Amino acid sequence: MFGGHDTTASGLSWVLYNLARHPEYQERCRQEVQELLRDREPKEIEWDDLAQLPFLTMCIKESLRLHPSIPVISRRCTQDIVLPDGRVIPKGVICFINIIGTHHNPAVWPDPEVYDPSRFDPENVKEMSPLAFIPFSAGPRNCIGQTFAMTEMKVVLALTLLRFRVLPDDTEPRRKVDMIMRAEGGLWLRVEPLEAGQQ
Template identity: 40%
Template sequence: MGRSPNGILFDMARDIIQLRKENPSLRRKDLLQLMLDTKMSTEEMSSMSYEKMTAGNDKESQANGQNGAKNGTNGVKHGVKSDIVLTEDEIKANSVLFYEAGYETTSTALGFMAHILVNYPDIQERVREEVRQLHENEGKLDFNCVNKLEYLECVLNETMRIYPPVITFVSRECLQDYKYKDITIPKGAGVQIATHYLHHDPDYWPEPEVFDPERFSADRKHEIHPNSWQPFGSGPRNCIGLRFALFEAKLALAKLLLNYRLIPGPKTEMGALTTDIKIITLTPKNGVYVKAVKL
């Protein structure tokens, strides 16, 4: 029997952790080092704001950081005896989860995005023009550049609303008995959000089956209920790979659309895509087939 991919990643994480502990010169500015250096008092943790603990895109993170500074929630508390330190097993688990959360869902989202762009060629051309202008102005496409692609982000967000890559990911434990209408959710019960149904609920999304990227535009996104869009979950326990996944997707799409036009092929599904559920993910049942024509 061969070793599982997870087992290989865990062993790699263990070896890197050991090397960094033994040799300070191997320190890096990355997530692993942040976890190794983490030491937070319980008082600091309890006083940290909801927004500060929630992963978002880079614009949101900067805003939340500024709000935290204004509210005094990002300062270190002194004189507290009890500290929270991540164990080595927790660091390894989060390191592996980071890659799983940032790659599998991204590849699925890119497949859905390709389907959308082929079915809406006018939207594809508008995204391409935005990418072309950015590349012309900046001379490159990198982390800082792709975060300026506002319409591309709108299209990606609306694609993940129509086709959320993960549909049974968002779950929470009820901390106390909670009465809602004629039912009571008991303390300790697991509560799972039906992401796909939430994203297609007409109470939150007018004409939910219509693909409309403008829902997420700067002029209209304030109309969106903050918890009605959850491809990455919501709140302090949302997806650890959120920013990494969004960056990957935007960079891949920008570079692809700068050089290629996506058009239908013999196997391309036009209209609604046939999907399938695999444990926790929503995936294209028959794959996504498109033709890439070099510009």
């Protein structure tokens, strides 16, 4: 249950927040969804559609970089690990992996506090270390639900943006790093229904 709803709800909340703060990206996502569903009634997302939303996917990933649902994880070393400087982490030691720290590290991500979906353009991803972006962890113990979570976020976000414009509230949220990334006092947004011609 923890992995199935709380983390996805956090991810969705933060991507809606980021798109509310960046209306140009929100509008580009909306146009992508409108184009995909333009000749369909009812307007529903099907499995094969998920690969046809590249910009919306980039926006979700950039939001997960800035606000990973799980900010820190722990792992027990199953063997001695030699670090580049020669120091050794002995087998059996429990290490904390700071996902939010990695995602905000300027040595890994230039201008790390800037919301920039183009970081996840396929051309840019080619140059990226596989351990630079780890919202679902990495390696043999990565999240088994990551495909489901991304699918769920794409569908909910696409259908929300198809019907509503999301606007920022006046208050700037403060990250509350806990087991799950939250906003202190909640994330507050304003939602306006789109008129029939805009959908």
